[in-house]
Amino acid sequence: MAFTPFQHLTSLRSSTRQFLQPGLISRWHIDPFLTLSLLALIGLGLLVLYSASNGDSAIVLRQVMRFTMALVVMVLVAQIPPHRMLSWAPWLYIGGVILLVAVLVMGDIGKGAQRWLDLGIFRFQPSEILKLAIPMFLAWYLHERILPPNFGQILICGIIIVIPVLLTAKQPDLGTAIMLACAGAMVLFLAGIRWRLLIVMALAAAAALPALWYVMHDYQRKRVLTFINPESDPLGAGYHIIQSKIAIGSGGVFGKGWLNGTQSHLNFLPEHTTDFIFSVMGEELGLMGAIVLIALVLMIVLRGLYMSTQAKDTFSRLVSGSLILTFFFSIAVNIGMVSGLLPVVGVPLPLVSYGGTSLVTLMASFGVIMSLHSHRKLMSKKY
Amino acid sequence: MSKRLTLKDHQLEIALYQRRAIVALVLVLILAAGLILRLYYLQVIQHKLYTTLSEKNQVTLLPIPPNRGIIYDRNGVIIAENTPVFSLEMIPDKVANVPETVKALGKIINLSPEDLAAFNKQLKQHRRFDSVPLKVKLDEQDIAKFYVNQFRFPGVMVKAQLIRYYPLGPNFVDVLGYVGRINENEVQKVDPINYAATNFIGKLGIEKHYEDILHGRVGYQEVETDAGGRIVRVLKRIPPVPGNNLYLSIDANLQIAAQQALGEDFGSVVVIDPNTGEILAMVSNPGYDPNLFVQGISQADYQALQNAPGKPLYNRAIRGQYPIASTIKPYLALEALNSRTIDLKFKINDPGYYSLPGSAHVYRDWKKGGHGVVDVMKAVQVSCDTFFYTVGVKMGITHIHGILTDFGFGKPTGIDLDEELGGLVPDPTWKRKAKGQPWYLGDTVISSIGQGFMLTTPLQLANAVSQMAMRGQGYQVHLLMQTQDAKGRLTKIAPIPLTPIRIDADVWDSVIMAMHNVTQPGGTAAAIGNAPYAFAAKTGTGQVFSTFGRDTPKSQFLPKNLRDNTMFIVFAPMDKPQIAIGVVDENSHNAKFIARKVMDSYFSRHPYDGIHTVPAPDLTPVEH
Structure with a gap:
């Protein structure tokens, strides 16, 4: 007898169905609960961005345009039937890796790191493609195999993960490399890799950390040292994290009030529209605002995780599960980073930080989750 | 492919996935709780610390x-005030093109190469939003020209700074x-x-x-x-x-009069109101312009002042070290009479020199051939050295040291200035300590006419004669008369009486009369002439060029800087003193005339004996 712990959640599913069905939304493969939660988080993010940009409505407008574009991408991706995703997965992966190599070879230099590929009309980061391609390609590989995977299969998966992760780390973009590794690890975890192996791998990774030190760039080493003792260099590398903690800590329970954060408005807080936007929120909206944000994130993650359990096939389960967990992981890393729990690795706060490329990828991944969920009956029929 | 598919147990895989999803869910919740705990720690537990840090930021x-x-x-x-000094300043942050703006400004305001060099240097040292001085000390024309053109120069402004200014x-x-x-x-x-x-x-x-x-x-x-x-x-x-x-307490009119009285002579005048100890005038000639020092004096100007004739930077009034010379005589006369060493009838026959018993060494009187028969009254009037040699030896150095110390010699007067020197009244203890030699009777002889080791400042001369005028009931000398706080409340400084000098009244009478006689025909200061009021005075001559016992050459044959210094002490009016004056005139014999001019200036503006009317002062006071 199978253990199905998510059965009691079906009542929630049926209630949303009753509420919105038979509507246009479900025919367009859009999940209403997930979409509303996403819109709520985006709305909160725009409020914070307005304040963080010192009331620059041009920046907010540009961000709204990006969200609109990203939402369109999400809706479009949600229309792609899962079997097509399955067949595209290897090509997406191979294409992404080739672009990564291309970036390394001829990518132009932005912010001292080679991340961008200039396509004339717009520039994009090939590593973003891999955020989708790695879990999809891994799921494609494991889709027809018996789970949990055996040692040989895990080794192959490992290689699939390591190639783009190393290429991205070489750019150097440590933050994205960690996210890519995380996405791959999530697939393996959800595929049921044995606990013993998981522990051995974790220990191996821990043992590899000192080795990592030698391949790190100077600025990355500095970040690690700064994380260990930020006060050692209060005006240099440690400045970011000290000012961020001051911003969050001085916010208190209810915050200094929207638009009233002194740390960001007086420019003490660096990167306050991008990587450190959570600190702005912590300062202005306090612990309450932070709890609201985390609650919204949890709603999205729980819904996504639930949707993944409803999938009828391995590919859908692994892809949607790993994408939603990676989303949570990047949120957790960002908040951990700005609150001084983790080193500053340059991971933006998804859906809130100002910026374009990662937004599109992220919304596309929600589109994938929605499509896989909405088309699940189709998948089960086909296989 | 379909064969392998049949090997997959879908129900098993769903269960496996769901177990893993639950583990993931638990991990997600733990992580979220961890983050909220971290935020709770920062925002609640450490809130105070970070609020402080944020405010400090x-x-x-x-x-x-x-x-x-x-x-x-x-x-x-007003003798010291704060005046605005205007400077042209620029905030580089607010100026689009700094070199162009400077060039355009140079067309309306004269900017010297030094101004530009200083500006360019400071430009690099300041933050971009700090104002950088372009030209200091703008004159009124510059200011007017700038204000007319100000609209062309955003980020450039005239700034005022208060600088100390000494109008006199x-x-x-x-x-x-x-x-x-x-x-x-x-x-x-x-x-x-x-x-x-x-x-x-x-x-x-x-x-x-x-x-x-x-x-x-x-x-x-x-x-x-x-x-x-x-x-x-x-x-x-x-x-x-x-x-x-x-x-x-300084009277600006009197101060200027004293300076004018000194004229080109190097020297010092100190005028005291004996009834309060207030200093009415205190001059050291030559002086210098203190305004040079306020903004920092240039090396060249400073060198010039240091090397100028008469050493202007040297404040003779409180730091000059002159022999007390013959102005010592009234004080010794007081002590000699009061200690009953002599009486008014005591007389000597002055042959023009003095020798200690059993010694061939001769101490000369200033007058060749001597003054003949001399009593104490005449001795003061004609400044007879031989008489005081005799009396000094008779009463001994302890008496001499005692009376001079009582009159404030040999120690700082305690005036409210930090630079004062104390002069010197020698005694055997001092000599053993300072010179490692015993006190000789010869030291007493030359001390009796205020020569030898004995040193005084002009302030001490005036201070002593001021106490003489008060018949021993003098006051602490001081310059501060009253203070006025920010709300305009005045606080007067009360005169501080000095320890009275106890001397018999008839002794005061005699010595003061003898000092009056100094200014009368036959006295050493008869030349200063008469006035509607009486004065009591004493002259003194300090040798600059040692004659080593030889006859003193006629001073006019010596180069000026080797000629004798003259001193003069005086108080007036004699019976109800209003001012006491000490004068040192270096290398010149004009001390008594300088004192007379100062007295004339004072009494032309102050009533004496209630008869005199007072004309308006030359310097108009400022209304408050």
Whole structure:
């Protein structure tokens, strides 16, 4: 007898169905609960961005345009039937890796790191493609195999993960490399890799950390040292994290009030529209605002995780599960980073930080989750 | 492919996935809880700490300097004030093109290469939003030209700074001293908070002695600044408390008169009101302009002052070390009579020299051939050296030392200036300690006419004669008459009586009469002539060029800087003294005439014996 712990959640599913069905939304493969939660988080993010940009409505407008574009991408991706995703997965992966190599070879230099590929009309980061391609390609590989995977299969998966992760780390973009590794690890975890192996791998990774030190760039080493003792260099590398903690800590329970954060408005807080936007929120909206944000994130993650359990096939389960967990992981890393729990690795706060490329990828991944969920009956029929 | 598919147990895989999803869910919840705990720690437990840090980040205290107290003379004439000095300044942050703007400004205001060099140097040292001086000390024309064209120069402005100014310059420098920029030594000594915004500090004279009263209390401006240090807004302002104004006892008219009386001569005049100890005038000639020092004197100007004839920087009035010379004689006469060493009938026959018993060494009288039969009254009047040699030896060095010390010689008078020197009244103890030699009777002989080791400042001369005028009931000399706080309240400085000098009344009468006779026909100062009031005086001559017992050459045959110094002490009117004067005239014999001019100036403006009417003073006091 199978253990199905998510059965009691079906009542929630049926209630949303009753509420919105038979509507246009479900025919367009859009999940209403997930979409509303996403819109709520985006709305909160725009409020914070307005304040963080010192009331620059041009920046907010540009961000709204990006969200609109990203939402369109999400809706479009949600229309792609899962079997097509399955067949595209290897090509997406191979294409992404080739672009990564291309970036390394001829990518132009932005912010001292080679991340961008200039396509004339717009520039994009090939590593973003891999955020989708790695879990999809891994799921494609494991889709027809018996789970949990055996040692040989895990080794192959490992290689699939390591190639783009190393290429991205070489750019150097440590933050994205960690996210890519995380996405791959999530697939393996959800595929049921044995606990013993998981522990051995974790220990191996821990043992590899000192080795990592030698391949790190100077600025990355500095970040690690700064994380260990930020006060050692209060005006240099440690400045970011000290000012961020001051911003969050001085916010208190209810915050200094929207638009009233002194740390960001007086420019003490660096990167306050991008990587450190959570600190702005912590300062202005306090612990309450932070709890609201985390609650919204949890709603999205729980819904996504639930949707993944409803999938009828391995590919859908692994892809949607790993994408939603990676989303949570990047949120957790960002908040951990700005609150001084983790080193500053340059991971933006998804859906809130100002910026374009990662937004599109992220919304596309929600589109994938929605499509896989909405088309699940189709998948089960086909296989 | 389909064969392998049949090997997959879908139900098993779903269960496996769901178990893993639950583990993931639990991990997600744990992580979320961990983050919220971390935020709770920062925002609730450490909230106070981070609030403090946040405020420290944004709030800066900017000190505001207090205005230095103004100094007036006794009649309210301003002798030290703060005047605005205008400078042209630029905030580079607000100027689109700095070199172009400077070029355009140069067309309307004359900018010297030094101005430009200083500006370019400071431009690099300042933050872009700090104002950088382009030209200091703008004249009125410059200011007018700039204001007409100001609209063309956003980010350029005229700024006013208050600078100490001494309107009567060299006339008061010996009293006032001056302020100058605080140096590193002074920074160590002052209260760093109270001087946070202060650039100037009293360096000398009254400005130094009353620095605490003149400086005032620093004010603060609490401003919010951004990460770059730009001021966003002012949160709070605690205004500074200006320093107290000082009214000195100096009479500006008399001060200038004394200076004019000295003329080209090097020397010093000190005038005291004996009834209070207030200094009415204190001059050291030559003087110098204290305004040179306020903004920092150039090396060349300083060298010139140091090497100038008469050493202007040397304040003779309180630091000059002259032999007391014959002005010692009235004090010795007092002591000799009071101690009953002699009486009024005591007479000697002066052959023009003195020898100690059993010694061939001859101490000459200033007058070749001597004064004949001399009693104490005549001895003072004609300044008979032989008489005082005899009397000095008769009463001994202890009496001489005692009476001179009583009259304030040999120690600082305690005037409210820090630079005063104490002079010297020698005695055997001092000589053994300082010279390692015993006291010889010969030392007593030359001490009896105020020569030898004996040294005095002009201030001490005036101080002693002031006590003489008061018949021993004198007052502590001082320059500060009253202070005025920021609210305009005046605090008078009460005269401090000195320990009375106990001498019999008839002895005072005799000696003061003898001093009056000095100014009468037959006296050494008969040449100063008569006045509607009587005065009591004593002359003195200090040798600059030692004759080593030979006859003194006629002074006019000596080069000027080797000629004798003359001294003069006087008080007037004799029976109800209003002023006491000490004069030292270097290398010249004019001391008594200088004193006369000072007295004339004083009594032309002050009634004596209630008869005289007072014309308006030359310097008009300032109304408050």
